[in-house]
Each structure stands twice: as C-alpha cells, then as structure tokens.
Amino acid sequence: xxxxxxxxxxxxxxxxxxxxxxxxxxxxxxxxxxxxxxxxxxxxxxxxxxxxxxxxxxxxxxxxxxxxxxxxxxxxxxxxxxxxxxxxxxxxxxxxxxxxxxxxxxxxxxxxxxxxxxxxxxxxxxxxxxxxxxxxxxxxxxxxxxxxxxxxxxxxxxxxxxxxxxxxxxxxxxxxxxxxxxxxxxxxxxxxxxxxxxxxxxxxxxxxxxxxxxxxxxxxxxxxxxxxxxxxxxxxxxxxxxxxxxxxxxxxxxxxxxxxxxxxxxxxxxxxxxxxxxxxxxxxxxxxxxxxxxxxxxxxxxxxxxxxxxxxxxxxxxxxxxxxxxxxxxxxxxxxxxxxxxxxxxxxxxxxxxxxxxxxxxxxxxxxxxxxxxxxxxxxxxxxxxxxxxxxxxxxxxxxxxxxxxxxxxxxxxxxxxxxxxxxxxxxxxxxxxxxxxxxxxxxxxxxxxxxxxxxxxxxxxxxxxxxxxxxxxxxxxxxxxxxxxxxxxxxxxxxxxxxxxxxxxxxxxxxxxxxxxxxxxxxxxxxxxxxxxxxxxxxxxxxxxxxxxxxxxxxxxxxxxxxxxxxxxxxxxxxxxxxxxxxxxxxxxxxxxxxxxxxxxxxxxxxxxxxxxxxxxxxxxxxxxxxxxxxxxxxxxxxxxxxxxxxxxxxxxxxxxxxxxxxxxxx
Amino acid sequence: xxxxxxxxxxxxxxxxxxxxxxxxxxxxxxxxxxxxxxxxxxxxxxxxxxxxxxxxxxxxxxxxxxxxxxxxxxxxxxxxxxxxxxxxxxxxxxxxxxxxxxxxxxxxxxxxxxxxxxxxxxxxxxxxxxxxxxxxxxxxxxxxxxxxxxxxxxxxxxxxxxxxxxxxxxxxxxxxxxxxxxxxxxxxxxxxxxxxxxxxxxxxxxxxxxxxx
Numbered sequence: 051x052x053x054x055x056x057x058x059x060x061x062x063x064x065x066x067x068x069x070x071x072x073x074x075x076x077x078x079x080x081x082x083x084x085x086x087x088x089x090x091x092x093x094x095x096x097x098x099x100x101x102x103x104x105x106x107x108x109x110x111x112x113x114x115x116x117x118x119x120x121x122x123x124x125x126x127x128x129x130x131x132x133x134x135x136x137x138x139x140x141x142x143x144x145x146x147x148x149x150x151x152x153x154x155x156x157x158x159x160x161x162x163x164x165x166x167x168x169x170x171x172x173x174x175x176x177x178x179x180x181x182x183x184x185x186x187x188x189x190x191x192x193x194x195x196x197x198x199x200x201x202x203x204x205x206x207x208x209x210x211x212x213x214x215x216x217x218x219x220x221x222x223x224x225x226x227x228x229x230x231x232x233x234x235x236x237x238x239x240x241x242x243x244x245x246x247x248x249x250x251x252x253x254x255x256x257x258x259x260x261x262x263x264x265x266x267x268x269x270x271x272x273x274x275x276x277x278x279x280x281x282x283x284x285x286x287x288x289x290x291x292x293x294x295x296x297x298x299x300x301x302x303x304x305x306x307x308x309x310x311x312x313x314x315x316x317x318x319x320x321x322x323x324x325x326x327x328x329x330x331x332x333x334x335x336x337x338x339x340x341x342x343x344x345x346x347x348x349x350x351x352x353x354x355x356x357x358x359x360x361x362x363x364x365x366x367x368x369x370x371x372x373x374x375x376x377x378x379x380x381x382x383x384x385x386x387x388x389x390x391x392x393x394x395x396x397x398x399x400x401x402x403x404x405x406x407x408x409x410x411x412x413x414x415x416x417x418x419x420x421x422x423x424x425x426x427x428x429x430x431x432x433x434x435x436x437x438x439x440x441x442x443x444x445x446x447x448x449x450x451x452x453x454x455x456x457x458x459x460x461x462x463x464x465x466x467x468x469x470x471x472x473x474x475x476x477x478x479x480x481x482x483x484x485x486x487x488x489x490x491x492x493x494x495x496x497x498x499x500x501x502x503x504x505x506x507x508x509x510x511x512x513x514x515x516x517x518x519x520x521x522x523x524x525x526x527x528x529x530x531x532x533x534x535x536x537x538x539x540x541x542x543x544x545x546x547x548x549x550x551x552x553x554x555x556x557x558x559x560x561x562x563x564x565x566x567x568x569x570x571x572x573x574x575x576x577x578x579x580x581x582x583x584x585x586x587x588x589x590x591x592x593x594x595x596x597x598x599x600x601x602x603x604x605x606x607x608x609x610x611x612x613x614x615x616x617x618x619x620x621x622x623x624x625x626x627x628x629x630x631x632x633x634x635x636x637x638x639x640x641x642x643x644x645x646x647x648x649x650x651x652x653x654x655x656x657x658x659x660x661x662x663x664x665x666x667x668x669x670x671x672x673x674x675x676x677x678x679x680x681x682x683x684x685x686x687x688x689x690x691x692x693x694x695x696x697x698x699x700x701x702x703x704x705x706x707x708x709x710x711x712x713x714x715x716x717x718x
Numbered sequence: 719x720x721x722x723x724x725x726x727x728x729x730x731x732x733x734x735x736x737x738x739x740x741x742x743x744x745x746x747x748x749x750x751x752x753x754x755x756x757x758x759x760x761x762x763x764x765x766x767x768x769x770x771x772x773x774x775x776x777x778x779x780x781x782x783x784x785x786x787x788x789x790x791x792x793x794x795x796x797x798x799x800x801x802x803x804x805x806x807x808x809x810x811x812x813x814x815x816x817x818x819x820x821x822x823x824x825x826x827x828x829x830x831x832x833x834x835x836x837x838x839x840x841x842x843x844x845x846x847x848x849x850x851x852x853x854x855x856x857x858x859x860x861x862x863x864x865x866x867x868x869x870x871x872x873x874x875x876x877x878x879x880x881x882x883x884x885x886x887x888x889x890x891x892x893x894x895x896x897x898x899x900x901x902x903x904x905x906x907x908x909x910x911x912x913x914x915x916x917x918x919x920x921x922x923x924x925x926x927x928x929x930x931x
Contacts, residue, residue, distance in 0.1 A: 255761065682885070682889065
C-alpha cells in the first residue's frame with residue numbers, strides 16, 4: 051500500500067534533522083496561521099500564487115531563492131563546524147553518513163534551488179521591462195515553471211524529515227549512486243526532485259528565448275537590446291541545449307536504479323565514465339547559465355553608475371555569444387584524470403583557456419566603462435567592483451586548473467573547491483545581490499537601506515576571502531574535498547580562519563533579512579516616486595515603480611541604443627515629455643491556478659515514485675494530464691484593461707515625470 | 719528640422735533607421751506559439767541526441783549476450799517505418815483539411831494518423847515483448863539497456879502524441895477551428911513530424927547499421 055514508506059523513514063533517532071524539521075514545520079504553520087488571521091489568503095492566491103504577471107513570478111522566484119539560500123548556507127555552516135571540530139582525536143558532531151548528506155544537499159540546493167531561481171527570477175522581472183513589452187511570450191507556462199521549481203525544492207527539503215538525502219555528492223556519480231551502493235531513497239529524492247525542477251527550467255528556456263527573439267518593443271532590434279537581455283538570451287539558449295541532456299542522464303540513472311538497467315553499473319557492460327561525460331555536457335554550460343546573466347547585471351550596473359554607455363557594447367555581445375558556444379567544448383576538463391590520453395586532454399585544456407579570453411574582454415569593457423565616468427559608489431557598484439577583483443582570482447585559478455598536468459595534482463582537492471566557490475560566489479552571488487539591490491526599488495517602489503547594504507557587501511567580500519583563501523592553501527597541502535574528519539592537526543589554523551569567514555558571511559545573510567525588514571519599516575523615507583531612482587539608461591526605468599500590471603501604457607518606440615537614455619535626453623533638451631499618445635484597451639492574460647495544481651500533482655507523483663507507491667504515482671500522472679486538458683478547454687484567455695483606466699494611470703505617470711523633468715539638466 | 723533629424727533623436731514615431739529585425743514590435747500569437755513550440759522540439763531533439771550518443775557508446779557492450787545482428791528483424795522494422803512515415807503524410811493532409819475548415823476530413827485524417835501511430839506502436843511493443851521473451855531484455859546488457867531506452871523513448875513520445883491527437887480531435891469537435899485551436903493543431907503536426915525525423919535516425923543508426931554484415 052505505502053511501498054517502502056514506514057515509520058522508520060522519520061529520523062526519531064537523529065536529533066539534528068528531527069529538531070530542524072519540527073522547527074521548520076512550526077515556522078511554516080505559524081506563517082500560514084498569521085496569513086490566515088490577517089485574511090491575506092485570498093490576496094496571496096489571487097494576486098501571487100496564480101499570477102501570470104512576469105514581475106510577480108520573478109519576485110516569487112527570488113523569495114524561493116532567498117529561503118533556499120538560508121537552507122543551503124545552514125548546510126555550509128554545519129560542514130565548516132564539523133571540519134573545525136573533527137581534527138585529530140575528535141570525531142566532531144556529525145557521523146559520516148549524515149555529513150555526506152549535508153555536502154550533497156548543500157551543492158544541490160545552492161545550484162538548483164538558490165542560484166538558478168535567483169537568476170531566473172531576475173531575468174523574469176527585468177527582461178520584459180527592458181525589452182519594452184508587457185509580458186513574456188507564454189505567461190501561464192511561466193507560472194507553471196515556477197511551481198515546478200518549487201515542487202523540486204519541496205521534495206529535496208522533504209528528504210530531511212522523511213527518509214534521507216543522497217550521500218553521493220551533488221552530481222551523484224555512479225557507481226556509488228547505483229542501487230548496489232546506495233540502496234536507500236536518498237539518490238531517488240535527488241533524481242526525482244531535479245527531474246521535476248528540470249522540466250520547469252526547460253520551459254523557462256523556451257519561454258525566454260521566444261520572448262527575446264519574437265516579443266520586443268517596436269524598434270528594439272537585436273543590437274539595441276540591453277546587454278542583460280543578450281546574456282539572458284545566451285543563458286536560455288544554453289538551458290535549451292543543456293538541460294535536456296541532464297534529463298536524459300538522470301532518466302538513465304533512474305532506469306538503472308528502478309528497473310535494473312546497465313547504463314552505468316559495474317556489471318553488464320555498463321560504463322560509469324559515460325555518466326561523467328553526459329552530466330558535464332550539462333554541467334559546464336550550467337556554470338555559464340548562472341554566470342552570463344550575472345555578467346549582464348554587472349553591465350547594467352557599471353554603465354548606470356558610471357553615467358556612461360557600456361564600453362564596447364558590440365564586443366560584449368560577441369563575447370557573450372562566444373562563451374555560449376565554447377561552453378559546450380570544455381566539459382572534459384572536469385575529469386582530466388579519466389585517462390582519455392594526452393591529445394584529448396590537451397584539446398579540452400586549450401579550449402578551457404580560450405574561454406577565458408571573451409571573459410577577459412568583458413572585464414576590460416567594464417573597466418573602460420568606469421574609466422572617465424562619474425562613478426557613483428552605490429551598493430550595486432560595490433558588488434560590481436568586488437566581483438571584478440574576486441573573479442579575476444577565480445578565473446586565474448581556473449586557467450591553472452585547465453592545465454591537465456596541474457589538474458592531475460590538485461584534482462578533487464580543496465583547491466578545486468576553492469576555485470569554484472571563488473567564481474560562483476564572486477560572480478553569481480555578488481551579481482544577484484547587485485541585481486537584487488539595483489532592481490528592488492523598481493519592484494516595490496522604495497530603495498533598500500544603503501548603509502546596511504554596504505555592510506552586507508563587506509560581510510560577503512571579507513567573509514569570502516577568509517573562508518576560501520585558506521582552502522586554496524589547504525588544497526596545495528593535499529587536503530581532499532568532502533572530508534568528514536581531518537587527520538592532520540597542522541591544518542587547524544586554516545580551518546579556523548575558514549570557519550571565521552563562514553561566520554562573517556552568516557552576519558551578511560542575517561543583515562540581509564534585517565535590511566529588508568528595516569527598509570520596509572522606513573520605506574516612506576526612501577520612496578521612489580519617479581520610477582527612475584538611479585538615473586537609469588534602459589527601458590525598465592521608463593515606467594513607474596512598481597510598474598503597473600501592463601508595464602507600459604503604450605509600447606515605447608525605440609530609437610538607437612540605450613532606449614530610455616535617448617528618450618530622456620530628448621525630453622530634457624525639448625523641456626517637455628513626448629506627446630501624449632492615444633490610449634487603447636490592453637489585453638492581459640488571466641491568472642490561472644494551472645501551475646500550482648500541476649506542481650501539486652508533480653510533487654505527489656514524485657513522492658510516490660521515490661517511495662515506490664505505484665498506484666499513487668499513476669493517480670498523480672492522471673491528475674496532471676487532467677489539469678492540462680482542463681486548462682486547454684477554457685474559452686477566456688485574457689481580460690481587458692479599458693483605455694480609460696490606462697489613461698488614468700498613465701497620466702499620473704506623466705505628471706511625476708513632468709516634475710522630474712524640471713529638475714534634470716543635460717549631463718556634461 | 720527635417721523629418722529624418724527629428725526621427726533620429728526620437729521626436730517622431732517614424733523610425734528613420736530601419737534596422738531590419740524587430741522594428742515591427744511583438745509578433746502575433748500565430749508566430750510566437752509555433753516558434754516557441756519549435757524551440758521545445760529542438761530541446762527534445764537534444765534529449766534524443768544524448769540517448770543516441772549513449773547508444774553509440776554502448777552498442778558493443780553486449781556482455782556476452784545477444785548482439786544487434788542476432789536480434790533485429792529488418793522486415794518488421796520496414797513495416798513500422800512505412801506506418802510512421804505514412805502517418806506523417808496523413809497528418810499533413812489533416813492540416814490541409816483544417817486550413818480549409820473541413821471538419822469531417824480533419825477528423826478523418828487525424829483518426830487515420832492516430833491509427834497508423836497505433837500500428838507502429840503495436841509492432842514496437844511486439845518486438846520488445848519478443849526480445850524480452852528470448853531473454854534479451856534491457857537488464858541483459860548495457861547494449862540492450864541503451865537500445866530499449868532510445869527506441870522506448872521514441873515510443874513514449876508516439877504514445878504522448880496519440881494522447882494529444884485524441885485530445886485535439888475532441889477539442890476541434892467541441893470548439894471548432896478557433897485560432898487557438900488551429901495553433902495547437904499546427905504544434906501537434908510539428909511534434910508528429912519531429913517524431914518521424916527521429917525515427918529516421920533510429921532506423922539508420924540502430925537498425926540498418928546494426929544489421930550490416
């Protein structure tokens with residue numbers, strides 16, 4: 051009846067996961083009751099959960115990412131604590147089977163449920179605004195994507211309370227992840243959760259590529275798109291080309307585990323190195339799926355706060371596309387030790403060094419954008435500069451690792467771990483924090499507290515160096531990754547410094563919550579009434595903060611690069627706004643519960659598959675199909691916002707804009 | 719100020735410097751929807767390419783078990799292929815009928831397409847059953863795992879396509895040739911033809927090359 055599921059699945063004998071789960075359940079219950087007592091459920095359901103508005107879906111993605119950041123970072127703290135305690139005679143407080151689950155969960159959650167949702171959330175919120183349009187190409191599918199991602203996150207976190215998580219590392223290499231060596235449900239949780247979230251991501255890729263290539267404001271030709279849109283396009287092309295490989299690979303591992311196939315097993319002619327190749331054909335482009343949009347954010351930030359057009363716009367676009375293509379030609383550098391021979395290793399080593407060239411082009415472009423500009427040192431700019439310093443170090447250690455002979459020496463050491471944290475934190479985390487601070491006023495109509503923002507930056511920046519520079523050294527000294535116990539006491543000082551670094555980052559994360567609450571409380575002091583708080587250059591700053599549901603009353607007509615900047619300068623010179631257009635009715639997509647119901651059935655099916663409850667899995671699939679047919683049967687797709695209502699909202703915008711215009715002069 | 723100058727600094731709505739792409743603003747739904755679906759189909763083809771690569775890697779990993787030479791029956795596959803290719807043709811006929819808003823022929827050709835798909839699927843299931851009965855199931859060797867997964871994944875797509883054909887027949891019947899319904903019909907036909915393209919590759923790489931003496 052319940053497959054493999056019994057009461058033993060709940061960890062009554064392990065206090066850490068048990069107490070954590072109970073606390074988390076209590077917090078969720080408390081929030082639910084609080085929302086219910088305030089009568090906010092209808093609002094949440096109608097305005098957010100079922101929303102097809104790209105801005106709201108973007109915000110929900112970022113909320114998910116921030117919650118998962120806390121979860122993933124808790125894992126990080128536990129690992130750091132274990133490594134600073136379990137030295138020499140001491141065994142620390144985490145037994146190996148628990149420690150192994152923690153490092154696997156940390157990697158899985160940070161990449162799939164923190165970094166990806168954060169990046170997709172920012173792309174979702176910003177890209178249609180920058181293109182000057184009202185929504186993405188497929189608004190309902192956007193909502194479905196979000197809830198499928200949530201479904202994956204739910205299953206991964208459920209493993210804490212019911213059953214166990216994988217003990218295989220975040221990519222679940224076979225043969226360890228095969229049934230013979232991982233008989234429990236941990237790897238199944240991992241596989242099923244990521245399959246469901248992966249479907250959501252592929253749908254996002256379809257959606258965003260279609261949006262950028264087919265849904266842009268009049269006059270917004272390719273070479274006029276902001277660089278963030280270009281990097282979004284590149285990242286989503288990578289999603290389209292890479293994520294299906296991940297789906298195929300995980301499906302094969304599932305077939306091995308569930309039906310006794312022999313893709314990656316030791317017996318039956320299976321080939322576990324095949325898995326390494328396939329997973330990294332996805333895995334390396336994935337690095338750029340995260341990094342390219344972050345590069346886009348830096349481009350917007352550096353240009354805005356230097357008061358200059360981006361230096362070398364075209365070279366930036368070409369560099370982005372070059373990275374997009376070369377990222378598919380470097381996957382083998384993740385396992386030079388496979389023994390593919392000198393020729394193959396040399397080829398992939400050289401390709402890995404070549405990919406550093408377009409990245410270097412970008413760094414110089416940002417530097418030259420700042421050069422001669424009137425740089426304003428705001429929080430996003432802090433992150434941009436911190437990124438340039440940090441990322442160069444990460445890039446150089448990457449080039450070092452791209453040399454096969456060096457890689458053979460430091461393979462699977464803490465040097466490698468330090469390298470990829472260097473690029474992921476230095477580029478992606480700094481990038482999303484910059485983007486979060488930069489676009490927050492656009493989303494909510496007030497800015498985040500600047501002083502706290504700078505303290506948070508310093509926490510991340512200093513914390514990162516304290517936490518990861520010692521790991522580079524440890525890697526050279528021979529420390530391998532994923533050690534549950536440290537046998538050499540002479541490493542203690544390094545590990546202690548790393549622990550202190552993690553605590554500094556913890557302070558930054560706590561302050562991020564404080565900053566959010568404080569900024570909401572004191573929002574009246576920092577209202578953005580104009581819609582253009584940073585003196586921006588791209589179209590999202592043309593509309594109000596927060597933008598109306600339809601973004602733009604009339605789609606902006608784009609002339610030249612820097613669509614909004616051109617328009618602003620013209621208005622300043624002419625001392626008047628563009629002539630008032632004729633307003634028309636606007637059709638907007640209806641909200642729909644399709645996404646959340648689909649994700650409900652996906653979660654049920656996923657849970658049933660993990661625990662071998664086959665009747666429930668079939669019911670779940672039937673339910674999901676029924677929802678899709680039900681959705682396809684509807685007759686009303688859109689609702690109309692009448693022209694009078696549009697005119698009313700737009701006239702208010704024009705009024706504040708006219709007032710803003712009086713204060714502006716043509717920049718020198 | 720001349721009109722060109724005015725346009726250049728953005729005072730008029732007439733774009734003087736027509737840059738070609740994107741000047742018309744957002745495309746209509748009849749462009750956007752099939753375009754998005756095409757992208758999805760391309761990503762699906764990437765998924766198959768991973769399975770093809772796997773098959774190529776494991777094709778000789780028979781673990782002492784039966785090889786492709788011993789297992790595959792060209793005649794059976796020939797019938798399968800004819801059924802599937804013919805179904806693509808009838809799918810095209812259904813689209814022509816839909817364009818002419820002819821309910822009877824649209825339904826008729828969709829039905830024929832579905833039946834041909836069923837014939838294909840039936841033969842495939844027979845082949846699978848036969849192989850498993852002979853002890854050449856997917857658990858026997860890595861080669862057979864790869865074979866069953868690649869061909870089975872195509873079969874699963876055909877099954878999904880059949881469910882879609884059934885749903886579309888009901889939708890066309892209930893809703894008529896509304897623009898959103900005809901867009902879906904177009905997507906369905908893209909999907910069905912894509913299955914053909916993949917089958918041609920399977921036919922060549924798995925069955926023809928696998929039975930070369």
